[in-house]
Amino acid sequence: MRLALDAMGSDRAPAVEVEGAVGALSDHPDLGIIFVGDRPAIEAELAKHPGVPRDRYEIVHTTQVIDPGEPPAQAFRRKPHSSIVVGIKLLKKGIVDAFLSAGSTGAVMAGSVLTLRPLPGVDRPAVGAAIPTESGRCFLIDAGANVDTRPQHLVQFAHLGTIYAQDLMNLENPRVGLLNIGEEPEKGNEQSVETHQLLSTAPRLNFIGNVEGRDVVRGACDVLVCDGFVGNVLLKFYESMGEFFSRTIRRVFEEAAAQTELLERVYARLDWTTTGGALLLGVNGSVVICHGGSPPNAIRNAVGLAVRAAERGVAAHIAGRLDRLAEPQEAE
Amino acid sequence: MRLALDAMGSDRAPAVEVEGAVGALSDHPDLGIIFVGDRPAIEAELAKHPGVPRDRYEIVHTTQVIDPGEPPAQAFRRKPHSSIVVGIKLLKKGIVDAFLSAGSTGAVMAGSVLTLRPLPGVDRPAVGAAIPTESGRCFLIDAGANVDTRPQHLVQFAHLGTIYAQDLMNLENPRVGLLNIGEEPEKGNEQSVETHQLLSTAPRLNFIGNVEGRDVVRGACDVLVCDGFVGNVLLKFYESMGEFFSRTIRRVFEEAAAQTELLERVYARLDWTTTGGALLLGVNGSVVICHGGSPPNAIRNAVGLAVRAAERGVAAHIAGRLDRLAEPQEAE
Numbered sequence: 001m002r003l004a005l006d007a008m009g010s011d012r013a014p015a016v017e018v019e020g021a022v023g024a025l026s027d028h029p030d031l032g033i034i035f036v037g038d039r040p041a042i043e044a045e046l047a048k049h050p051g052v053p054r055d056r057y058e059i060v061h062t063t064q065v066i067d068p069g070e071p072p073a074q075a076f077r078r079k080p081h082s083s084i085v086v087g088i089k090l091l092k093k094g095i096v097d098a099f100l101s102a103g104s105t106g107a108v109m110a111g112s113v114l115t116l117r118p119l120p121g122v123d124r125p126a127v128g129a130a131i132p133t134e135s136g137r138c139f140l141i142d143a144g145a146n147v148d149t150r151p152q153h154l155v156q157f158a159h160l161g162t163i164y165a166q167d168l169m170n171l172e173n174p175r176v177g178l179l180n181i182g183e184e185p186e187k188g189n190e191q192s193v194e195t196h197q198l199l200s201t202a203p204r205l206n207f208i209g210n211v212e213g214r215d216v217v218r219g220a221c222d223v224l225v226c227d228g229f230v231g232n233v234l235l236k237f238y239e240s241m242g243e244f245f246s247r248t249i250r251r252v253f254e255e256a257a258a259q260t261e262l263l264e265r266v267y268a269r270l271d272w273t274t275t276g277g278a279l280l281l282g283v284n285g286s287v288v289i290c291h292g293g294s295p296p297n298a299i300r301n302a303v304g305l306a307v308r309a310a311e312r313g314v315a316a317h318i319a320g321r322l323d324r325l326a327e328p329q330e331a332e
Numbered sequence: 333m334r335l336a337l338d339a340m341g342s343d344r345a346p347a348v349e350v351e352g353a354v355g356a357l358s359d360h361p362d363l364g365i366i367f368v369g370d371r372p373a374i375e376a377e378l379a380k381h382p383g384v385p386r387d388r389y390e391i392v393h394t395t396q397v398i399d400p401g402e403p404p405a406q407a408f409r410r411k412p413h414s415s416i417v418v419g420i421k422l423l424k425k426g427i428v429d430a431f432l433s434a435g436s437t438g439a440v441m442a443g444s445v446l447t448l449r450p451l452p453g454v455d456r457p458a459v460g461a462a463i464p465t466e467s468g469r470c471f472l473i474d475a476g477a478n479v480d481t482r483p484q485h486l487v488q489f490a491h492l493g494t495i496y497a498q499d500l501m502n503l504e505n506p507r508v509g510l511l512n513i514g515e516e517p518e519k520g521n522e523q524s525v526e527t528h529q530l531l532s533t534a535p536r537l538n539f540i541g542n543v544e545g546r547d548v549v550r551g552a553c554d555v556l557v558c559d560g561f562v563g564n565v566l567l568k569f570y571e572s573m574g575e576f577f578s579r580t581i582r583r584v585f586e587e588a589a590a591q592t593e594l595l596e597r598v599y600a601r602l603d604w605t606t607t608g609g610a611l612l613l614g615v616n617g618s619v620v621i622c623h624g625g626s627p628p629n630a631i632r633n634a635v636g637l638a639v640r641a642a643e644r645g646v647a648a649h650i651a652g653r654l655d656r657l658a659e660p661q662e663a664e
Contacts, residue, residue: 069516134576144513147521181476181564184401189479189561213568217576229521230562232513234569236545244466244549245577 001030003306004087004096007037008065009103010299011292014038017102018045020299025056027300028307033057034096036087062086068292072106076114084108088115091285098306100277102290102299109145109280109289116285119315121322124149125282126157126228127289128164129235130275135219139165139174143278144232151195154178154225158205160281161223163321167312168279168305169222177211177221179230185210191227199225204321239272277302279309282318286310333362335638336419336428339369340397341435342631343624346370349434350377352631357388359632360639365389366428368419394418400624404438408446416440420447423617430638432609434622434631441477441612441621448617451647453654456481457614458489458560459621460496461567462607467551471497471506475610476564483527486510486557490537492613493555495653499644500611500637501554509543509553511562517542523559531557536653571604609634611641614650618642 005021007014014037021033032055035042039061046052064082066075076085084103088111091099101108109125118125128141141161146153158176165174178196180188185196187210199207211220213234226234276298280287288306290298309315337353339346346369353365364387367374371393378384396414398407408417416435420443423431433440441457450457460473473493478485490508497506510528512520517528519542531539543552545566558566608630612619620638622630641647 179565181561213565214572216569217572229513230565233511233545233562234565237548237566240546240549241573
């Protein structure tokens with residue numbers, strides 16, 4: 001298993017990427033990592049971790065960097081020597097099994113679509129993220145790759161999410177919910193009303209109906225389908241809550257001694273960095289996207305996600321599922 | 333100060349309404365409450381609270397109930413003897429200063445628009461809710477009254493929210509943020525890009541730009557403007573978090589003794605029932621909407637909100653502000 005890691009993506013690149021990768025290498029004994037980025041900077045960071053065996057990694061030197069503000073598709077075309085472009089091409093050529101970046105989400109998306117191509121039957125690849133709930137995890141899709149989506153895109157997200165949940169959450173028949181502002185089929189905006197109709201009759205989906213905001217962390221569904229606008233707002237809001245509650249608790253507890261260790265354990269259960277990254281679903285390859293503000297721990301765990309996605313063959317399973325959907329329904 | 337309380341609205345009506353009202357009467361010595369609903373049922377509940385002076389309340393008997401599932405405008409027209417219709421008419425006639433209901437949000441909205449009428453300059457009244465943040469509170473508008481809104485509606489929400497924050501949050505120059513999926517003006521969906529442009533040039537608004545999901549509880553803005561779909565999802569999600577974190581903490585802490593009192597204090601800071609209700613902004617009158625699942629404490633605190641809104645004259649302030657906006661800008 002080999003993985004290409006964009007070493008230049010995060011706000012504190014390449015220090016965070018290298019530190020996270022070193023952790024991931026010890027987590028996965030069979031993993032090799034290709035660092036893609038500025039060689040001297042990467043080597044300087046690697047020198048801080050002298051225990052890493054030299055045969056576990058390589059460096060591919062790049063000279064360009066895509067800024068978060070650049071128009072994604074244009075940046076991808078104009079900067080062939082950037083770490084994102086080079087990394088995705090390594091995946092395209094089969095030199096690595098997965099690619100991971102904490103750089104511009106838009107550029108990674110655009111590059112994946114332009115280079116790897118969407119899988120047949122996928123109009124819009126989507127980003128999903130598994131968030132902790134009372135009873136396990138809920139896979140939110142789309143978490144921000146697409147806005148102004150049409151109902152048929154949301155149905156595709158339901159399929160992408162179902163396969164993710166089967167492959168990476170070990171759920172046989174994941175319950176798919178549609179994020180909405182009421183339980184009844186006729187509730188919501190134009191998009192959600194039409195999407196509810198389509199999902200209700202879609203084959204090979206375990207659609208359980210609308211799911212309201214308050215039911216998400218109660219574990220109402222395993223796959224939560226939504227437009228990327230509301231999905232991104234919800235995911236980022238959720239990610240800020242751990243810190244918010246933690247601070248609120250600390251303020252209340254400050255007079256009470258010796259709570260620190262217990263609080264650490266609470267925080268650990270809710271810490272988004274334990275997942276670390278989000279898989280880009282619907283393109284022909286395993287691509288993981290991380291926040292620009294990722295700490296090393298997030299990178300380390302995101303590498304774990306990339307490894308599992310590549311091992312389980314999520315992309316191939318999606319291709320197979322969409323292929324079967326294209327078959328005449330009478331064949332079932 | 334007199335308030336009409338729909339006694340038939342919540343899931344456990346009228347027990348919850350009566351218990352909440354009894355608490356609110358002791359909170360506000362100058363308050364009188366008119367219970368609107370089934371007289372025998374209300375009297376039976378009041379009998380459980382023998383300490384309430386008889387001159388503090390009245391009962392207006394009604395015989396019809398609007399179900400949550402009924403098409404709102406139609407229900408309002410067809411059920412003139414329902415508690416929602418009768419209550420709103422008491423407000424319209426000036427018999428009470430505010431109306432409060434935990435019944436069908438749609439019917440209260442429709443009834444308020446049809447009976448009280450929107451204020452001049454308001455195309456769509458909106459519901460707002462103040463949520464706790466690190467540094468105070470953030471007023472989310474719209475929290476669910478409108479979906480498929482246009483950018484000019486969101487600008488009106490910004491004005492409605494600004495006046496609310498001035499009158500009820502005691503902020504002189506509230507910071508208005510636009511809920512979006514990136515900080516840059518060009519980020520987001522078609523609606524948010526256009527709304528950003530309009531807000532940037534709108535007079536008499538302290539617009540600070542886009543606010544991402546993760547920045548809300550960090551206290552990035554005082555008034556958070558959004559479409560009612562994403563606002564409703566976010567608000568309900570937030571309301572479920574207190575319980576979720578509380579349970580998670582309990583699970584971690586279960587072996588540690590004597591934490592209960594501290595946890596109660598954490599939970600109290602985040603408990604949505606301390607606000608209890610949401611003010612319907614933009615109609616000519618003070619109307620407060622509560623969740624159907626409200627406990628007595630939520631009703632009690634929602635009454636407090638209605639009292640403050642009526643005392644401060646929020647509706648009149650909104651009318652004045654929109655009036656001034658209609659004046660030629662040169663007059664400034």
